[in-house]
Amino acid sequence: MPMREYGDVPKLSIIICTYNRAPLLIKTLQSLLKLDHLEQAEIIVVDNCSKDDTEACVKKFIGKHGADVDIRYMMEPMQGLSAARNTGILASKSPLIAFLDDDAIPCQRWITTIVSTFESKPEVMAMGGKIAPIFESKRPDWLIKPFELPYTIVDLGSRIKEYPKQLHPCGANMAMRKLVFDISLFPLDLGRKGDSLLSGEETWLFGQIQKEGHSILYHPEMAVDHFVPAARLTEDWIMRRYYSQGISNAMKSEGLKGKLILVGKTAAKLVYILADSILSRSKGRRLLNKCRLESIRGTLHMILNRERHSAAG
Numbered sequence: 001m002p003m004r005e006y007g008d009v010p011k012l013s014i015i016i017c018t019y020n021r022a023p024l025l026i027k028t029l030q031s032l033l034k035l036d037h038l039e040q041a042e043i044i045v046v047d048n049c050s051k052d053d054t055e056a057c058v059k060k061f062i063g064k065h066g067a068d069v070d071i072r073y074m075m076e077p078m079q080g081l082s083a084a085r086n087t088g089i090l091a092s093k094s095p096l097i098a099f100l101d102d103d104a105i106p107c108q109r110w111i112t113t114i115v116s117t118f119e120s121k122p123e124v125m126a127m128g129g130k131i132a133p134i135f136e137s138k139r140p141d142w143l144i145k146p147f148e149l150p151y152t153i154v155d156l157g158s159r160i161k162e163y164p165k166q167l168h169p170c171g172a173n174m175a176m177r178k179l180v181f182d183i184s185l186f187p188l189d190l191g192r193k194g195d196s197l198l199s200g201e202e203t204w205l206f207g208q209i210q211k212e213g214h215s216i217l218y219h220p221e222m223a224v225d226h227f228v229p230a231a232r233l234t235e236d237w238i239m240r241r242y243y244s245q246g247i248s249n250a251m252k253s254e255g256l257k258g259k260l261i262l263v264g265k266t267a268a269k270l271v272y273i274l275a276d277s278i279l280s281r282s283k284g285r286r287l288l289n290k291c292r293l294e295s296i297r298g299t300l301h302m303i304l305n306r307e308r309h310s311a312a313g
Contacts, residue, residue: 128169
């Protein structure tokens with residue numbers, strides 16, 4: 001284990017949650033070995049009950065590199081990305097936490113950028129950066145700009161700045177002070193579970209941070225490359241992704257006021273989609289409107305299910 005200036009406390013805890021993707025995970029772990037100032041960080045791999053050889057692969061990596069790298073393997077039996085992330089948070093030693101996807105490759109100055117930014121800007125509570133795609137197969141011609149965010153493709157320019165309204169860091173590449181989790185851990189009812197495409201846990205958490213009046217920073221030098229498998233580069237997958245997002249949106253609405261706001265937004269969205277469909281000519285725009293309708297269908301499905309649950313007592 002590397003020697004540290006302040007004993008056993010690392011400057012950064014890197015949490016990597018994983019599920020059934022051992023080959024990609026090992027590539028990510030190998031990429032960390034090339035980072036500047038890796039000795040300042042601890043790495044926590046949280047296995048969300050994988051059924052492949054993830055455990056054996058990680059333990060083999062630890063056996064080879066554990067003398068030089070502070071790395072731990074943990075198993076989280078409760079299925080769900082939120083549960084896995086919370087396990088990593090509770091096990092972390094550093095006052096700074098960074099999340100990295102198990103298929104993401106960070107740039108060489110990733111750790112340096114995160115640590116130096118938090119140290120020099122005490123008002124910043126969370127941060128994120130660029131995420132560039134590594135497509136397993138050719139980028140589809142229908143993958144237009146509005147589809148980039150669902151595919152976790154992020155480039156907000158070359159200037160350090162606050163995140164624009166309605167945007168926030170993505171889970172593939174985000175960091176925050178551990179103090180954030182005094183507000184709340186990730187909600188267990190939101191986020192990916194196994195092979196499901198539910199989300200919303202990050203939006204919810206960053207919403208809480210913003211409500212407290214804290215700063216969330218975009219930093220272009222906090223950059224990663226992110227693998228996009230061929231299986232996701234299909235019209236069927238992106239439509240399922242939007243449907244699941246609609247469900248997630250409904251799950252985040254709380255109380256009567258929240259439900260009324262959601263219904264109002266959904267109605268406005270439907271009007272916009274119908275108007276835009278008349279003007280849409282490209283394959284990408286037509287698919288986008290179909291996906292938006294799927295999102296509405298997911299939202300309505302969740303609302304109606306809740307109503308039936310309520311009526312049943």
